[in-house]
Amino acid sequence: MQDTMPEQAETTMAARSGAPTFADVARAAERIAGIAHRTPVLTSRTADARTGAKLFFKAENLQRGGAFKxxxxxxxxxxxxxxxxxxxxxxxxxxxxxxxxxxxxxxxxxxxxxxxxxxxxxxxxxxxxxxxxxxxxxxxxxxxxxxxxxxxxxxxxxxxIPPFNHRDVIAGQGTLAQELIEEAGPLDVLVACLGGGGQLAGCALAAAALSPGCRVIGVEPEAGNDGQQSFRTGRIVTIPVPRTIADGAQSTALGDLTFAIIQREVADILTVSDPQLVETMRFFAERMKLLVEPTGCLAAAAVLHGLVDVKDKRVGVVISGGNVDLATFAQLVGETA
Known part of the structure; x- marks a missing residue:
C-alpha cells in the first residue's frame, strides 16, 4: 500500500510530472491491460449483514506482486x-x-x-x-x-520512481477504482487505504469521473494520521515515522500532488487502530479465505468497525495487498483467537 518517500525528492518528481487527471487514469488502463491482473471484485453476505450495506471488495491482494502497487x-x-x-x-x-x-x-x-x-x-x-x-x-x-x-x-x-507523488504512479493506482466501478456499477461510497496518498488520489479521480456523487473516504493507521491532520488543517503535516503494524502506511507526509487531489475530491479521512487491523485480518481469513496484510485491511477495518456510514449503501472497499510474512500473520491473528 502506500510507502514513505523523502519530501524533497517527492517534490522534485512532482515538478517534473504535473498533476494527473482521469484522462491519465484511462491511459494507464490501456498501458497495463494484459499485464496487470484485472483483480476480482468479491462480496460477503456476512460482511453485508454486519454493516447493513452492499459491499464490493476489490481484491488487490491478488494483484501481481501481491498488491495494487x-x-x-x-x-x-x-x-x-x-x-x-x-x-x-x-x-x-x-x-x-x-x-x-x-x-x-x-x-x-x-x-x-x-x-x-x-x-x-x-x-x-x-x-x-x-x-x-x-x-x-x-x-x-x-x-x-x-x-x-x-x-x-x-x-x-x-x-x-517514487511510491506515490508521481503523475503516472497515481494514474496507475486509479485503474483499480475504474475496474471496480465498471464491474460493480455506481457506488455511494468508496473507501480506500491511505499512506502517501497515491491509491486514494487515483481512486478519487476515477470515482469522480465514473460514479459522480460517490463519497470517497481514506483510512490510515491511528498511529500515523498525517493525512487526516493535513486534510483537516488544509496544509501538509509531517510527522515522525509512525510505529504501526501497517508497515506499508508508515508515511510521514502526503505528497503535494496527492494532497491537492485529496483536498478536492475526498470527503473524509479516518483512522483505525492496530487491534482493529488484526481483527479484520482474521475476518478475511475466516470468512472470505483471503490472506491480507495489515495495511491491506485499512479500508475494510473502518467499514467493518462501523466508522463509516454505509447502511443501505453500495460501498466499494479496497483490499490493497496481501504481502505479509506467514509467521507474522499467524502470530497476529493467533493473538485474537
Missing amino acids: FRGAYNAISALSEAVRARGVLSFSSGNHAQAIALASQLLGIPATIVMPGDAPAAKIAATRGYGAEVVLYDRYTQDREALGRELAEPKGMTL
Whole structure:
C-alpha cells in the first residue's frame, strides 16, 4: 500500500510530472491491460449483514506482486522512453512498491535498485530480490535515504520512481477504482487505504469521473494520521515515522500532488487502530479465505468497525495487498483467537 518517500525528492518528481487527471487514469488502463491482473471484485453476505450495506471488495491482494502497487509502477516505467529506461530505475519503499518496481523492471528488461528499510517484512525484501532488483537496506529511523538514493542514482543516471507523488504512479493506482466501478456499477461510497496518498488520489479521480456523487473516504493507521491532520488543517503535516503494524502506511507526509487531489475530491479521512487491523485480518481469513496484510485491511477495518456510514449503501472497499510474512500473520491473528 502506500510507502514513505523523502519530501524533497517527492517534490522534485512532482515538478517534473504535473498533476494527473482521469484522462491519465484511462491511459494507464490501456498501458497495463494484459499485464496487470484485472483483480476480482468479491462480496460477503456476512460482511453485508454486519454493516447493513452492499459491499464490493476489490481484491488487490491478488494483484501481481501481491498488491495494487504494480499498477502504478508498471504504468510509470512503461511511460519512460527506451533510452531512459535502459539506464535503470531507483525507488524507496517499505515493500509493496519495491516489489512492484522490481517486477515491472524485470518484465521490461531493465535494471532496478530499491532502497528498503531494514525492518521491512522479510518476505517483501526476499520477493524484491527475487524479481531481480538490487536491494539496499537502511535504518528508517536514523538514516537519510534521500541522500543514499542520490548517491546510488546519480552516477548511473537512474530515474527515480517514487511510491506515490508521481503523475503516472497515481494514474496507475486509479485503474483499480475504474475496474471496480465498471464491474460493480455506481457506488455511494468508496473507501480506500491511505499512506502517501497515491491509491486514494487515483481512486478519487476515477470515482469522480465514473460514479459522480460517490463519497470517497481514506483510512490510515491511528498511529500515523498525517493525512487526516493535513486534510483537516488544509496544509501538509509531517510527522515522525509512525510505529504501526501497517508497515506499508508508515508515511510521514502526503505528497503535494496527492494532497491537492485529496483536498478536492475526498470527503473524509479516518483512522483505525492496530487491534482493529488484526481483527479484520482474521475476518478475511475466516470468512472470505483471503490472506491480507495489515495495511491491506485499512479500508475494510473502518467499514467493518462501523466508522463509516454505509447502511443501505453500495460501498466499494479496497483490499490493497496481501504481502505479509506467514509467521507474522499467524502470530497476529493467533493473538485474537
